[in-house]
Amino acid sequence: MNTTYIQVLRNLRKAIRRKRPKFWRSHSWILHQDNVPTHTALLIQQFLAKYNTVVMPRLFLFPKLKRILKGERFSTIDEIKAKSNTELKRIHKEVFPPMFLKLETMLA
Structure with a gap:
């Protein structure tokens, strides 16, 4: 499941680069996700850290x-x-x- 979610994140990054180049260049986009185990898994956290992806904390x-x-x-x-x-x-x-x-x- 984690590898599937990593592919989803890769596709998301490509879409942002293509559809929102201003945000991509300025690194001003933020990922918002919940705390399901797939999203919080070490492999996912490492992927996000590798690409300096800012993750919005869960809102109240x-x-x-x-x-x-x-x-x-x-x-x-x-x-x-x-x-x-x-x-x-x-x-x-x-x-x-x-x-x-x-x-x-x-x-x-």
């Missing part, structure tokens, strides 16, 4: 949303989107600025 929203949706069953993607959207709207907007400042500090 995803674990929170994951806890809320855990155990629920959905029949369609639209149901998942609707429930996720409802739950995201319940988060008070005052929570966001400190989180983005924290993220900015982590990426600096």
Whole structure:
């Protein structure tokens, strides 16, 4: 599975180089992924380090949303989107600025 994900990352790098050359040249693109074992495996981390790929830390929203949706069953993607959207709207907007400042500090 890790070799498959490495190929996905290679394809992503090629696509960024081709479709977003400005970001590619300035090294200003950031990879955002979750913490599934495939993404956090040593082989993957070594690949990302070898190519100096900046990985965005997980945002506070995803674990929170994951806890809320855990155990629920959905029949369609639209149901998942609707429930996720409802739950995201319940988060008070005052929570966001400190989180983005924290993220900015982590990426600096």
